[in-house]
Amino acid sequence: MQGQLFDNLPEQLSPMPAGAAHPIGPGAMHLPGFIGTHAAAILATIQAISRQAPFRHMMTPGSHAMSVSMTNCGLLGWITDAQGYRYSRTDPATHMPWPPLPADLETLARAAAAAAGYPDFRPEACLINCYAPGSRMGLHQDRDEADLSAPIVSFSLGRSATFLWGGARRNDPVARIILQQGDAIVWGGPSRLYFHGIAPLARRCAPQEPELRYNLTFRRVTHLALRDEGGTR
Structure with missing residues (x-):
């Protein structure tokens, strides 16, 4: 899974054409x-990752099962259970x-960050969410992450x-942004700590539309200086 995933992927991806990117906040x-x-290659990669680290409905600290199923790849993975929300180097299941973060996925994530104005992004974790009909993600x-200076990069498939895009306070107005595959x-x-979420997926999908939605969020968790110096976070 660390080999070439995508055909003809250049080492340096160019930013999107002018006018294609839309600012949604500072x-x-x-x-x-x-x-x-x-997109198709990434979906196949998700299936390969899930064979090593299966999707599961994690439990919140309040003992509620999350409606989305989750897995991770990368040096660290995000988990939640009775002990709280945190990152772990190992899969508790x-x-x-x-599973390692494939190099081509990291390249795409870094290219997206650069296109948005963050050229130095280096992800350590990739949380993969699977949304079935009726699944949602409340505003949060x-x-x-220990390092909040790095952005979050999110892919939709x-x-x-x-996508529900709020503000710095939970009761700020919420914009609704339709996210399509890709x-x-x-x-x-x-905007790093702005509230955001996903509205419930409709129980019925349009003709020819996939039943499931996958979301990959790439994060830098530790301060790079700590990691590069052999820190254990």
Whole structure:
């Protein structure tokens, strides 16, 4: 899984054409169709990852099962259970390290970050969410990372979904952004701790539309200086 996933993927991907990216907030961009023709290869990669680290409905600290099923790849994986929200180097279901983050996925994530104005992004974790009909993700902040200076990079695959984009406070107005297969969202800087979520997927999907939606979010978790110096976070 660490080999070449995509055919003819250049080492340095060019930014999207002018006008294709849409700012949605300070330091936040919607990049429609950024993944382009690589969507099918990424979906196949997700299936390969899930054979090593199966999707599961994790439990919140309040003992509620999340409606989306999840897995991870990369040096670290995001988990939740009775002990709280955190990152772990091992999969609690298998007690093995998470599958490695494929180099081509990292290249795409770094290219998306660069297109949104974050050229130095180096992801350590990739959380993969699987949304079935009726699944949702309530408004929340991504704040379990030690390094909040790096952006979040999010890829959408499969069924379209409505992205809920709020503000720095939970009761701020919420914009609704339709995400299609191949779209990317990047947020950081002033928007890094903005509330966001996914509206419930409709029980019925349109003709020819996939039943499931997959979302990959790439994160830098530790301060790079700590990691590069052999830190254990």
